[in-house]
Amino acid sequence: MKFERSLFASVFGCCLAIALLASPTEAQFLGHNFTGDMGLMSGTQGPPGWNVAAMYLRYDGESLRGPDGESIAIDPEERGSLDANAYAVAITWVAEKKILGGNYSFGIFPAFTDNRFEVPILSLDERVDTGFTDIYIQPINLGWHKERADYIAGVGIYAPTGSYDVTADDNLGLGMWSFELFGGTTVYLDKAKSWHFATSAFYEMHSEKKDTDIRVGDILTLEGGLGKSWMEGALTAGIAYFAQWKVTDDRAGELQPILDELQLGRHRGYGFGPELTVPIATSKKLIGFINARFLWETGIRSQLEGTVFTLAASFPIPSIALQ
8 A cells, every 4th residue: 555655745745735725714814724634545655665756736716605504696707707727836755763663754845826715705806927825844743654544743834925905805824823733544345455534634723814913713624535546546436526625714803793793603514526646667767756636615605615626646656666
């Protein structure tokens, strides 16, 4: 199963780094964790060594949903852009060294985008030229590999490196630090480890936004999937999913009375769709992987509802020799 672990090591943080949207609630401010950026094998850390990945993400917003799931009409002349494109690079290193019995890993994930939704229930941002958005760093990622399950646990940090001005409508960042605790597992359902089910949980907390007293509430995100592997894990297909809830209220400072009057309620949202991973290989070595995922959002409250498409290419360094 080392092929699957090599793929996940590359794509794990690359997906997180994109983080274009999250789910707004009470004041409906977004967090950094993008729903649908992870899927099959989400609870698995890659094998020791370096991994590099490149990723493209496309979000197509189809409608704006209110607190009861109702569709909210948007003026075509004032609606802004309901879609976004993003690009990311992931550089991760998994050490042979173990801490508490798990392999230590570090990763850094710069990303770029042409749109950043901050409060879609109130306003939609205009698409701008593609630029550098907030960077994701994973200083601690511990991974354990057992006979019938893998486990991960660690800490992630989103730094406010993207442009942000509280009065602007063309921001590429969210103007805040986010701190994330995560843990997950991939459970193998058969002795051959060909069938697997994964769930990973991410708990996201935030600082105040730049030059404001606005603080986004905590967000809980679950992501994973049910899949089947072939070719010793090099080829994988299955159904990916996500679920996300905001679990504490936003603090919006001077805007709070206005936003409370809207009675938007706390957010919840779900998504599901197919995922496929295929190997890039010669007769003698495995060079990398291509991973594609398409998710439909459903059950959305107080935010955009649409579809997510991700395409990633990941490469273990050095390549894996085939026997």
